Structure formats: C-alpha cells, structure tokens
Amino acid sequence: MAGMSGAARGAVWAAAVSAGLIAVGLAVIVAVVDLDTGDRTASIIGAVLAAVGLVVSVLALARQSRGDSSSGRRVQAERGVAAGGNVANNAIGRNSRVDGSASPAASPGAATGDSGAVDVQAGPGGVAAGGDIAGNAIGDDSQVR
Numbered sequence: 001m002a003g004m005s006g007a008a009r010g011a012v013w014a015a016a017v018s019a020g021l022i023a024v025g026l027a028v029i030v031a032v033v034d035l036d037t038g039d040r041t042a043s044i045i046g047a048v049l050a051a052v053g054l055v056v057s058v059l060a061l062a063r064q065s066r067g068d069s070s071s072g073r074r075v076q077a078e079r080g081v082a083a084g085g086n087v088a089n090n091a092i093g094r095n096s097r098v099d100g101s102a103s104p105a106a107s108p109g110a111a112t113g114d115s116g117a118v119d120v121q122a123g124p125g126g127v128a129a130g131g132d133i134a135g136n137a138i139g140d141d142s143q144v145r
Contacts, residue, residue, distance in 0.1 A: 022049075022071040049096030075130070084130035089144075098144045 023096060030038035075084040091097045122128040137144045 017104045029115045075120045077122045077128075079124040080118045080126035080128070082127075083123040083131070084120055085129070087127075087133045087136065089135045091137045091142075091144075093138060093142060094140045096139060096142040098135060098137050100145055 025043070026042050030040055050095055075082050089098045120128050120130040135144050
C-alpha cells in the first residue's frame with residue numbers, strides 16, 4: 001500500500017474488514033440455519049456488492065477523466081516554457097534533431113514521488129517540467145543519438 005493516501009488506505013482496510021465479516025456471517029448462516037438459506041443470502045449480498053462496485057468504478061473513471069485540474073496539478077508559464085509532465089525527445093533550433101528510438105516516458109508523479117500533484121512554474125526565458133527532461137536537442141545544430 002505504498003504511495004497511497006490515508007483515505008485510500010482506510011478504504012482498502014474497510015473493504016477487507018467488510019469482506020471478512022460478510023464471509024463469517026455467511027458461514028454462520030449456513031451452519032445455523034441451512035445451506036439453501038445461506039445460498040440465497042450469498043446471492044443477494046453478491047448482487048448488492050456488484051452494484052456497489054459498478055458505481056464506485058464509474059465514479060473513479062469519471063473523476064480520472066476530468067484531467068489534471070482534479071489532481072491538484074498547476075502548470076504556469078510567464079514568457080517561458082512549462083510542461084506538467086515529461087519533456088522528452090524534442091528537437092528545438094535550426095538543424096537540430098533527435099535520432100534513434102524514443103526513450104520511455106515516466107509518469108508525471110515519478111519525478112515528485114506522489115500521485116501526480118505537481119506545481120510547475122517557469123519564469124521569463126525559463127524551462128520547467130513536472131516530469132523528466134531527457135533526450136532533447138536544444139539549440140542550433142544540436143543532435144541526440
């Protein structure tokens with residue numbers, strides 16, 4: 001659970017404890033009442049949990065698709081260049097070029113060690129990135145192989 005926020009860690013523990021309690025409860029129903037009642041109860045609980053899982057999945061996808069504004073990322077450039085993520089394999093300048101295969105891009109959170117909340121600012125003439133800056137040919141007649 002490394003890299004999880006406190007709320008996410010709590011949700012995982014709550015789900016694990018709930019699943020354990022449900023399993024114990026179903027075992028008690030089967031032992032005390034009968035197998036048929038336990039089967040019907042397990043079917044109903046399974047259907048309810050599947051519906052809850054569907055709702056949670058849809059909400060997570062909707063939250064993720066909102067983009068960087070929901071993750072706390074702020075990218076700002078004042079007469080400079082700022083990128084919220086990685087800046088890799090760019091050729092900037094007259095006769096500059098990047099040859100060879102593209103280097104693998106890391107996630108924006110890899111540079112900060114968190115889930116993606118990045119505050120990137122570039123001042124006049126500056127360059128800033130929230131991720132890696134690698135494999136760039138910047139300036140006249142520059143080259144990366």
